[in-house]
Amino acid sequence: MSDLEAFRQETRQWLEANCPPEMRQPVRDDEDVYWGGRNATFKNDAQKAWFEAARDKGYTVPSWPKEYGGAGLSPAEAKILRQEMSRIGARPPLSSFGIWMLGPALLKFGTEGQKQRFLNEIARGEIRWCQGYSEPGSGSDLVSMQTFGEDKGDHWVVNGQKIWTSYADKADWIFCLVRTDKDNKYQGITFMLFDMASEGVSTKPILLISGNSPFCETFMDDVKVPKSYGEDVPGYVGEINRGWDVAKYLLGHEREMISGMGGGDRTAAIGSAMKRLAGKNGDDLDPVLRSELALFDVDALAFTAMAEKFMDEMKAGKGHPAQPNMMKYVGTELNKRRHELMMSVGGSRSLEWESEETGGGKPSRNWLRTKANSIEGGTSEVMLNVISKRILELPGS
């Protein structure tokens, strides 16, 4: 038996022993997702047991090095773990922006001290992070941001406002882009880290067209951000005034995430499920709607192949660095189309805003939520700009 095959057997046994049956169900609502952090509570014992087992094994962040709380898995082993988890439908034991976004940035740009402290806290689910990028006047044009940190020697005094900060009201710390040099558009931004409980930080949820939202506005009013949290633990990532490099790297990760590569089912084929749903509603699929579903499924299955190819190429260090932009563009446009079709198949039932049958209006709320997919993390138009400049090398205007 090869090492990998042995690893697969071992993983299968470990999952069998440690992933409770309740944790092998699809995620139905926010409570099914465990985000960790200072004020975290578990929905039930199964969620707690699954999280703790995964944490102790390093499986909250399987491919991070062991000294930072991970399991140190090779890419091939991590793929096997993903496959085995998806085979039994296991939920992620811990979801967090720390894992998806800050972690990769710290692994690349962080000091040893930052890695020891923050990566371990993230891996153990002890800290919940939010991301402070966008501002009311700068969405996709991120570098036009105005939030300013005035240099006071050993600390900055930060003033300004962030918007679309997901779960800011529930987060412990924020990783935040702050302008530290007003004269330099790109090389005047610092990537700061600070506690959301700091004096002067306040948050306000934003209600969206879907009727709910994880998003907040975050206000910073004379917030004191230390330049250091101890020996080799700076209060910023990378270099002062060079935070854009970190942000760009992170945006790449965000785009990969939003393009739905991890789960894949956001863009996968829906035709057969929609036929069952239509049948349940006592109706057949309209032939024209059926053909729309079939054409969607062609695109969705082809995109699934693209996602697989993209992952394979990334692992092998092939492929174009701007390719995540293409994945983000196509993935989010597909997801919008998918929910339009799901609304159509559901018919009037899918219009119900809060009935029990619709799980509190899920079809319409999800449909409305997807409209943000091609706006958040860089609009589709910005993605197309990036493709044309960086991949097709079309001339600038």
Added chain:
Amino acid sequence: MPLYHDEDQTMLADTATSFMAEEGNIAKQLRHWRDRNCKDGFGHGLWKQMAEMGFTGMLVDEEDGGLGMGHVEAGIVLEEIGRNLTPSPFLTSSVLAATALKHGSSDLKGRYLPGLIEGESVFAVAIDETAKHRPSRITTRAEKSGNGFKLTGSKSFVIQGASADMLVVAARTSGSDEDEDGITLFAVPKDAANMSHDAVRLVDSSMATHTKFDGVELDGDAVIGEVDGGREILNAMLTAGRVGAAAEGVGVARGAMDMTIDYLKQRKQFGKLIGEFQALQHRASHLYSEVEIARAVVIKAQQLLDEGAESAELMSSVAKAKVAKAAGLAVKEGVQMHGGIGMTDEYDIGLYMKRDRALQEFLGDAYFHANRVAELSGY
């Protein structure tokens, strides 16, 4: 298996790319034969050269004298054929007919495969009977007659039918027109009596025939596989052909797209390079995305087919449909973005549009395959 070419396949791709660009390019092949009104629509010299390169027998098993390669490898050659619009019998002979002959007797293999591998023979496949691809319905009949069969009926749009040394013909030996069972495949030699070809030139300058079988007498050993058991072989042949056509389509799409992107970087209007206009940039970027996705699903389908996976059939239809859409977009945007020059015969972009149209129809268009995706998915 990762979804990109391994080292050997990359080497093959380099070889195929330079060979086809040098020997199979538009001026040397497509325009050359078209402008001479060539009755075959392709050059036998190039076919011979392709044999010397080892392309013709790629999918033929080693024990039968071929290279025993897979659909990923055949797809590499097909993509370059598509990119250069190279007219050749590769898809019909080396992919479709070769797949059918895998199931043939050693006699049949011995009779036909050496010619294919040497680039001496050309094969055609006669499946369709109507203007749209409907392989579920086969009305051409082969009735038992002595030790052999008598073939009656007609086939439409047989690509290179008149130039072929042998035609693989799907005929009904039992049952009614729509039956799944009762199909038999025959290897019909070129000189069979009572077979006639009505040749037509298609929009892409390729030659097809409406072929009539008016009591064509065939020996019993013309049967490929089992009598009444041809549907499975036919399906295998169609799946291989569809994946192959998709690979060629990706080549057409990339050829058209590359020409167009180059043009956006050269052509000036209103005092600017037209590639500076965001309206065109966004369309070009969208086009790039679609073509990339089409490439991905084609290699996925090729690998599944080579692995013998059950999902190869579904993915072959996804690939054929996706490529039809993506390549269709590539040629339409190509002609539009070239403006007036794109409408001229002298400029190549229009040739891509013509070839794409023919490839879209060949073995089922996007609608046929989307419908098949729905059926295979149970809706």
